[in-house]
Structures are given as C-alpha cells and as structure tokens.
Amino acid sequence: MSRGRLILMPNTLDFGVDDSLDLREVLPRRVIEQAARLGHWAAENAKTTRALLKRVDAVTPLAQPLQAVQIAELPRPAKGGKPAGDDGAAWRALLEPALAGHDLGLISEAGLPAVADPGARLVALAHEAGIEVVPLSGPSSLLLALAASGLNGQSFAFVGYLPVDASGRTARIRELEALSARAGQTQLLIETPYRNEALRQALLAALKPTTRLSISVGLTLPGGWTRTATVADWKRGGSAALPDRIPAVFALLA
Amino acid sequence: MSRGRLILMPNTLDFGVDDSLDLREVLPRRVIEQAARLGHWAAENAKTTRALLKRVDAVTPLAQPLQAVQIAELPRPAKGGKPAGDDGAAWRALLEPALAGHDLGLISEAGLPAVADPGARLVALAHEAGIEVVPLSGPSSLLLALAASGLNGQSFAFVGYLPVDASGRTARIRELEALSARAGQTQLLIETPYRNEALRQALLAALKPTTRLSISVGLTLPGGWTRTATVADWKRGGSAALPDRIPAVFALLA
Numbered sequence: 001m002s003r004g005r006l007i008l009m010p011n012t013l014d015f016g017v018d019d020s021l022d023l024r025e026v027l028p029r030r031v032i033e034q035a036a037r038l039g040h041w042a043a044e045n046a047k048t049t050r051a052l053l054k055r056v057d058a059v060t061p062l063a064q065p066l067q068a069v070q071i072a073e074l075p076r077p078a079k080g081g082k083p084a085g086d087d088g089a090a091w092r093a094l095l096e097p098a099l100a101g102h103d104l105g106l107i108s109e110a111g112l113p114a115v116a117d118p119g120a121r122l123v124a125l126a127h128e129a130g131i132e133v134v135p136l137s138g139p140s141s142l143l144l145a146l147a148a149s150g151l152n153g154q155s156f157a158f159v160g161y162l163p164v165d166a167s168g169r170t171a172r173i174r175e176l177e178a179l180s181a182r183a184g185q186t187q188l189l190i191e192t193p194y195r196n197e198a199l200r201q202a203l204l205a206a207l208k209p210t211t212r213l214s215i216s217v218g219l220t221l222p223g224g225w226t227r228t229a230t231v232a233d234w235k236r237g238g239s240a241a242l243p244d245r246i247p248a249v250f251a252l253l254a
Numbered sequence: 255m256s257r258g259r260l261i262l263m264p265n266t267l268d269f270g271v272d273d274s275l276d277l278r279e280v281l282p283r284r285v286i287e288q289a290a291r292l293g294h295w296a297a298e299n300a301k302t303t304r305a306l307l308k309r310v311d312a313v314t315p316l317a318q319p320l321q322a323v324q325i326a327e328l329p330r331p332a333k334g335g336k337p338a339g340d341d342g343a344a345w346r347a348l349l350e351p352a353l354a355g356h357d358l359g360l361i362s363e364a365g366l367p368a369v370a371d372p373g374a375r376l377v378a379l380a381h382e383a384g385i386e387v388v389p390l391s392g393p394s395s396l397l398l399a400l401a402a403s404g405l406n407g408q409s410f411a412f413v414g415y416l417p418v419d420a421s422g423r424t425a426r427i428r429e430l431e432a433l434s435a436r437a438g439q440t441q442l443l444i445e446t447p448y449r450n451e452a453l454r455q456a457l458l459a460a461l462k463p464t465t466r467l468s469i470s471v472g473l474t475l476p477g478g479w480t481r482t483a484t485v486a487d488w489k490r491g492g493s494a495a496l497p498d499r500i501p502a503v504f505a506l507l508a
Binding site: 026027029143 | 278372374376380399401403413414
C-alpha cells in the first residue's frame with residue numbers, strides 16, 4: 001500500500017479569534033484547498049484546528065463534514081519536573097493514517113508547524129518511516145519580525161523562551177547580547193503574551209544602551225506594528241506598556 | 255506631508271522562471287493586491303521584480319502600467335576587497351518615495367526581503383526615518399526547510415554561506431557542529447546552487463556519523479523535496495548528486 005504524505009499546514013497568527021478574517025486574504029489558494037482535502041490531522045490544539053477548518057470551509061467546502069475529520073492532538077510534555085516517560089508510542093500512533101495511505105496534516109496553534117512548537121518530533125518520525133514531508137507556505141511571526149526589524153537578516157538565531165526567574169533571565173539576556181556582539185547575529189526570542197511587558201523591562205534593564213532592540217506586536221493583525229531602536233532610545237521614549245494578550249517577538253543585535 | 259510605508263513584499267521561490275505558475279496558488283490575495291497598488295519599489299533585482307509584477311498583473315491589474323512603475327535597485331556591495339566607500343547616500347535615496355508620501359515596496363529575488371539578502375539596511379534606515387515598516391506573509395525557503403527537516407525548531411540559527419576555500423570550510427563546519435551539540439541548536443546554511451553538491455560532500459566528509467543532516471531542494475516548486483538522515487545514513491545511501499541550478503537549504507543538528 002502506498003503511503004500518505006505529512007503535510008505541514010500553516011495556521012493564521014490570530015489564534016482563530018478574528019471573526020472578520022477572510023482566509024483568502026492571508027493564505028495562498030493552494031494551501032486552503034489542501035486543507036479542505038485533508039481528512040486526518042495531528043494538531044498542537046484541536047480547537048484552533050477546528051476554527052481554521054471552519055474558515056477553510058467558508059471559502060472551499062471541506063471534502064467531508066467537519067465532524068468526520070479526524071483530529072488527534074500531539075502528546076503533551078510532562079509538567080513540573082516529572083520524568084517524561086516513554087511517550088514514543090503515542091507519537092508514532094499519530095502517523096498511522098499516513099502509514100495507511102492517507103495524507104496527514106500537521107498544524108500548530110499559529111504560524112508554521114514544527115517551528116517554535118513541539119511538532120518537529122512528528123516530522124522526524126515521518127522521515128524515519130519514509131513518509132514524504134511537504135511544507136506549505138504561510139505566515140511565520142519569527143521571520144516577519146526579523147524582516148521588519150532591520151537587524152541582521154544574514155545571520156540570526158531563534159532561542160525560544162528565557163528563564164522565568166529574574167536572575168536567570170538577566171544572565172541569559174547578557175549571554176545572548178555577548179553572543180550577538182561576537183557573531184554579529186540577531187537573536188530572536190518570544191514570551192507568553194502576559195509576560196510581554198515584563199520581558200521588555202528586563203531587556204531594557206539588562207542590555208547595553210547601544211544594543212538595538214526590535215519589538216513586533218500582532219504582525220499580520222489589524223494594528224500590528226514593529227519598532228526598532230537602541231536600548232537608550234527605548235528608555236527615552238517612555239512608550240506605553242506592551243499588550244498582554246497579543247503575541248510579540250523580540251529581536252536584539254549588539 | 256504624511257509619509258508612505260515601507261512594504262516588505264515576499265517573492266516566489268522560483269526566481270520567476272516557472273511559466274505555468276499562477277500567483278494565486280502561492281501568495282495570499284492581500285499580498286497580490288498590495289503588489290498591484292505599489293508604484294515605487296526598492297529591489298534586489300529589477301528584472302525579477304518585473305517578472306513578479308507581470309504575474310501580479312495577470313490576476314490583479316496593476317494600478318499603473320508596468321513601464322510607469324519605478325523600480326530602483328539596492329546598491330551593490332563593493333567587490334574584491336576594495337574598501338566599500340560610503341554608499342549611505344545611495345541607500346537613503348531609495349527611501350525618497352516614502353518620505354514624499356508614497357508607499358514603497360522592498361523586494362528580494364526570492365522569498366522574504368531583508369532575510370538572507372542585503373535589504374535589512376533599508377529597513378533599518380526606514381526605522382531611523384520614522385517610516386512605518388509592514389511585513390507581508392510569503393514563502394521563506396529557510397523556514398520551510400527548517401519545518402520540513404524535523405530538526406529542532408525551538409532553537410535554530412541561520413548562518414548564511416560557508417567559506418569557499420576547503421580548509422576554511424571544513425573548520426567552519428566543525429565549529430557549527432560543536433555549537434549545535436553544545437546548544438542543541440539547528441544550524442541552517444545555504445550555498446550558490448552550482449556549489450550544492452560540493453557543499454553536501456564537504457558536510458558528509460567533515461561531520462560526525464551521528465549528526466543529523468537535512469537537505470531541502472526546490473521547496474514549493476514541482477519536484478521539491480526534503481530528506482533528513484544521519485550522516486552515516488547519507489553516506490550509505492549513495493544518493494544522486496544535488497541539482498546545480500535549484501536552490502537548496504542545508505540544516506544540521508549534532
């Protein structure tokens with residue numbers, strides 16, 4: 001029996017909450033049509049996947065009723081320092097539709113799957129199983145923020161989240177600043193939205209005045225913006241607090 | 255007078271050569287309509303910009319004839335070790351349409367502008383001049399290759415091109431492998447297409463057998479593919495030489 005493919009499906013960057021959004025405005029037609037055809041999904045979040053499929057159905061009718069579309073969620077990591085246990089079987093089970101000959105979609109809560117989310121493990125298993133992996137073009141808040149920053153786009157790194165405790169966070173910020181200065185490399189980071197403003201304050205407190213800091217908020221959404229300035233200029237600006245429910249991307253270049 | 259914005263316009267990944275391509279298949283409607291409205295461009299390459307605008311015109315008529323659209327190329331870097339000279343004035347001149355109130359498009363030969371190309375300098379100047387920067391969603395070969403690799407998407411770096419001379423290249427490959435092992439960070443690199451196969455051979459010769467290497471060729475194009483395997487498996491595979499005219503992205507995780 002021939003195998004299905006693993007289709008990496010981009011999601012919008014609004015977490016499904018902008019009721020006025022016409023999907024054709026933000027995703028290419030080929031991507032929307034592919035989403036309408038898929039009957040099997042591996043999803044970071046089933047709810048936001050159904051929200052996307054409703055939007056897809058509004059412009060390209062789904063090949064089957066939404067209720068008949070199979071959406072399996074990725075295994076969640078163990079919390080609170082407990083040993084993770086062997087969840088390899090649960091991950092491999094996600095690939096069963098593809099092994100049985102069906103194309104399988106992988107989708108994240110927002111943006112490109114397997115970037116800044118746990119989905120890469122499924123992609124790795126697909127390669128091991130000889131399943132073809134097909135990435136589809138869509139918005140990536142990280143790359144849009146990098147492009148809009150005006151910071152070095154020929155050498156950059158995404159380093160994820162910073163430590164939550166204050167001293168660990170300050171140490172990590174200074175480490176990233178030193179690395180950026182040494183390699184001329186833009187460093188990109190993200191934070192849970194309710195900590196956006198706390199991260200901004202921590203960056204302004206720990207970075208050198210000449211280091212350039214770029215903050216992008218709500219890119220591709222109405223009212224989204226990017227500002228890039230030196231740390232000294234950010235401090236002078238007396239700008240308003242960052243929103244606490246909209247995703248932001250932070251970039252620095254020392 | 256109110257200022258125009260700097261619009262970061264994504265390009266396709268085929269360098270304008272796929273005659274059968276319907277732009278609606280690969281770019282969102284909002285992006286195509288924005289391209290049709292712009293009368294002023296700053297471009298890495300005027301020829302590929304005109305190729306894109308012809309494709310745009312085929313689905314959304316341009317607001318003005320193509321001949322009337324102003325396309326200025328980015329200043330080229332000085333070659334052969336000559337001192338670069340002060341080309342700041344040439345860069346700033348590119349922003350004049352925006353300072354005069356017109357929206358200005360920034361566009362690369364392929365993919366997102368200001369990522370893996372010289373355009374970031376114009377974005378930085380726009381921020382300094384108080385010009386709003388608006389990034390539009392489109393394909394990025396780097397991020398598509400990362401997603402399709404199955405390598406770590408929660409920590410990754412793009413490091414551009416390697417040295418051309420063999421000993422410098424080997425040393426740099428080993429440095430990147432050590433960095434990847436230390437930080438658990440996927441390292442992404444690119445090469446001029448005619449050196450794709452030479453880079454693959456250099457990677458296979460220099461990397462450890464257990465390091466995972468992912469190669470993506472021609473993503474979003476017909477026949478595009480991604481393969482991820484350990485260096486040992488790549489060597490066993492006896493795979494065909496990489497194509498010498500199609501862009502490839504290389505990713506490694508030690």
